[in-house]
Amino acid sequence: MKKVLVVALTAMLVCAMTLPLSALELYSNEISNVFDDLPSQYANAVVIPFGDHWTDGATNARHGNVSGQINDFDYVYLKADDLGDFSVTFNAEKDGLYEFGFTLMGWTKSVLRTTNVKIDDSELVYIAYDYTEENQYHNHYWYGISAILSAGEHTITLSLADDFDDTNVKSLYFANFFYIHTDLPAEPEETAPEVVEPVVEADTPAPTQAPQTFDIALTGLAAAVTALSGIVIFKKKK
Numbered sequence: 001m002k003k004v005l006v007v008a009l010t011a012m013l014v015c016a017m018t019l020p021l022s023a024l025e026l027y028s029n030e031i032s033n034v035f036d037d038l039p040s041q042y043a044n045a046v047v048i049p050f051g052d053h054w055t056d057g058a059t060n061a062r063h064g065n066v067s068g069q070i071n072d073f074d075y076v077y078l079k080a081d082d083l084g085d086f087s088v089t090f091n092a093e094k095d096g097l098y099e100f101g102f103t104l105m106g107w108t109k110s111v112l113r114t115t116n117v118k119i120d121d122s123e124l125v126y127i128a129y130d131y132t133e134e135n136q137y138h139n140h141y142w143y144g145i146s147a148i149l150s151a152g153e154h155t156i157t158l159s160l161a162d163d164f165d166d167t168n169v170k171s172l173y174f175a176n177f178f179y180i181h182t183d184l185p186a187e188p189e190e191t192a193p194e195v196v197e198p199v200v201e202a203d204t205p206a207p208t209q210a211p212q213t214f215d216i217a218l219t220g221l222a223a224a225v226t227a228l229s230g231i232v233i234f235k236k237k238k
Contacts, residue, residue, distance in 0.1 A: 024122040024147055027097060031125055031144040035106060038141050042101055045178035046090070048156075050076045053088040060160065061086035064173070066105065069137040073105040078115060078160050078171040085159040090179065092149045097184050100156070101143035102127075105173035106135035114161040115172045119147050120154050126161055127172060148184075 051074040054063045060083050061076040076086060092098060100119065107113065109132050116124040125145055156177050163169045 024120040024149075026119065026122050026125075027146040027148055029123065029125050029145060031127065031142055033129070033140060033142045035135065035138045035140055038101075038139070039143060041099070041182075042143065042178055042180055045101065045180040047103075047176050047178045048088060048090055049074060049176045050086075050088060050158075050174050054086075057083065059083050059086040061158065066137065071105075071137055071139055073137070073173070073175050075105050075173045075175045076158070077173050078158060078164075080160060080164065080166060085157050087155045087157040088177070089153050089155050090177075091153055092151050092181070094151045094181065095149070096181050097146055097148050098179050099143070099146045099182055100177060100179045101141060101145075102177045103175045104129075104140040104142065105175055106138035106140040107131045107173060108133050108136040110170070111167075112163075112169050113172045114163055114169055115174070116159045116161050117145070118157050118159070119145070119149075122147065124159070128161070129172065146182075 050061075051063055051065070054061055054076050056063070060078045060081050062079055063074075063076055065075065066073045078086065102117070112128060112130045114126065114128040116126055118124050127142055129140070158174060160171065161169075164171060
């Protein structure tokens with residue numbers, strides 16, 4: 001019995017050691033996108049170019065650049081090279097809520113393009129877009145991901161989505177990511193529930209029955225008629 005217990009505890013310990021101790025929970029994972037006009041809330045964001053952190057042959061990321069078009073781009077994209085995900089570190093200056101965005105190079109009509117992104121060890125956020133001809137070389141902004149971070153070093157990671165096959169589905173072109181510290185929305189104040197005093201109805205006296213004056217009058221009249229009848233009869237006998 002003791003041997004079985006030791007084996008079971010050892011197995012539980014091994015499982016606990018192989019599982020992540022914690023995972024970052026995103027404050028928001030609802031991502032939106034727009035071409036050309038970056039939302040004003042990111043005007044003072046810190047911008048980190050992906051190309052500055054790319055190393056040839058180190059990960060699944062490959063590198064490219066475009067100049068002399070509507071916009072110039074230095075970007076990375078992913079291939080299934082079995083070299084692992086592409087991660088970039090950044091520094092959060094203080095504890096708090098951080099909002100994130102990405103600048104992608106818009107592309108022309110081809111196939112669906114997808115990529116997963118995550119912050120530290122958070123859930124994956126799936127980004128997908130099927131471009132048209134007029135999208136090519138336009139700034140394509142994606143934003144809306146946010147997380148509460150502690151001050152210090154963190155990572156942004158790009159990884160291939162499950163639907164990538166490099167034929168019908170390819171990866172997106174990432175130029176940079178940007179982030180900005182912001183305040184947590186104020187929580188609504190809790191108000192005490194309104195106490196409603198029960199309404200106590202006053203005792204209502206039972207209704208009294210009105211005297212049957214009409215019936216009494218009829219009874220008296222009948223008695224009087226009877227008496228008079230007796231008098232008449234008496235006089236006739238004389």
